[in-house]
Amino acid sequence: MGSTTGAESSVTHHRLQFVVFVLGLFHLEMACADAIWRMYIEPKHLRTDPNGLYQHMCKIRPHDSSRIGSKPGFRLMHDLIHQCAAARMLDAWRVEVGRHNPSHSTLEAFATSQPSWEDVEALSLALVARYVDKPGSPDGEFRNASLILGRLLLYVELCHAMKHGDIGRVERTFLHWVFVFKKVGKHKYASELVRISNNLKHTYPPRLARAIRLNWLCNPTGKPDGFLLMVDWLVELMNLFTKVVYGSSGYTRTYQLVIKQSPLIELFRKVHTLFQDNFHLLHRSVRHAPPDLTNTIKILLEALQVHDVHVLKPGRAVDVQLEDHLRDGMHIMQTTSGMVDRDGEGDDDDDGEAEDTMDIGIDDLEAAE
Structure with missing residues (x-):
């Protein structure tokens, strides 16, 4: 065979065959927020659950209830996920510290005791083992709360890792989101995560994989937590x-x-x-001081404490039993073939779904500026 001609080289160049296309993490974050909305907000039968995400989100954003139930923007959903996750984590902490020491009936009492860092770390490990992702729990209410907390913490972990530039931890969350995406019908995102994970670990040369990881996020502020x-x-x-x-x-x-x-x-x-x-123009953009979430967290904590959602009561029944999206998605992965074909295209089992994520506007783009 002769050498490549100039015309053939030009065609290859214009086809961008030399370019390595990589999934954008901002769009991944939006897809994850949309997946949580599809799991716990979109189904109509879940909206009557007093301990469900929809009811809790409407408690703290009563004027946005119609937006939450229809198609909320990314910024609204992102904020609500973090606020609900924070309240559920605090309530789980309250129950756990009280279980270890009955005199610590509140988190304030626990903080007053000045626990050591080793104590806090040990309690945090116990929290994960006891309150997160327990689909086999004999308590229906506790089971539902553990599944919700598991998915919310996965989203918080992804956002926190991206904000601090921990790209290794970002990659570690990919497999969990693959299962969730398969269950909620976001097959193209699941296929793309499988493809990029496989390429980074087994296909790309080490230097190329390192270059992708080091340039997936940018930090124009120079601050340790400025990788948002x-x-x-x-x-x-x-x-x-x-x-x-x-x-x-x-x-x-x-x-x-x-x-x-x-x-x-x-x-x-x-x-x-x-x-x-x-000219000292104030309030010139959407960048404001961090919001005071004291009342927001208080409202959510009161709702959680009334129903003892994080207190294990074997035999307690619930009107609505949540699906285990993580394990259901894992089953779908194991029983369907062809996650990624030769051309890097995903499954064709999405029934023509447009794979739309949440709407974004100037508020979403400038909020982190």
Whole structure:
């Protein structure tokens, strides 16, 4: 065979055959939030459960109940997941410290005792073993609470790992999300996670795999917890500035202008911010001080304590028994064939589903800026 001709080389170049495409972690985070919505919010029969996620979310966001039940935006769902997870973790801590020492009936009493770090670490391990992901529990209410807490903690772990740049921990969550995605019908995301995990561990050369891991997240702030800016998030933000904020309007809004101005977008943004700072313009964006969640957590804790959802009571029945999405998804994985074909395409068993994730807007993109 002769050498590759210039024409063939040009075709290969224009086909982008040299490019390695990688799943964006911001879109993965949105898909995970959407999966939790599909598991615990979308089913109508789960909305009457007083200890379910829908009822708890409506307690702290009563004016957003219709949005929560229909198709909430990513930012709303993201915040609600973290708030519900925090309350459920605190309630589990309350029950566990009281079980170990009856004098610690509240978390305040436990904190007053000034426990050592070793004690806190031992209790945290006991919490995971006792209260997280217990599908075989003889207490129906406790079982449901353990399944919800397990899925919420998985999402919190993913977000925390991405925020702190712990890409190894991010990868460790992939397999769990593969099972969840298969169960809720997000087959393309499940296939993509399997593909990228297999390529990073067994296909790509070590240096290429390392380059992907080191460039999956970006940290423009330089702070230890400043890795919240996923690369695909940054691309979406630049698209927003290029096409919407600084894209002009009317007859001057042309493709030529957008392309011409695109290299100057960051400069435009810096000049804009400089003017705002010099004129001391307050409340100029969606970036606000961290919210005070004291009342929010209090409302959720009261609801959890009334029904003793984290207190094991064998034989307690529930009107609605939650599905074990993790193990059901594992069963689907083991009983279906062809997760990823030769061309890297996913299963064709999604019934033509569009694989839409949650809507994102300027609030979602600028919140982490």
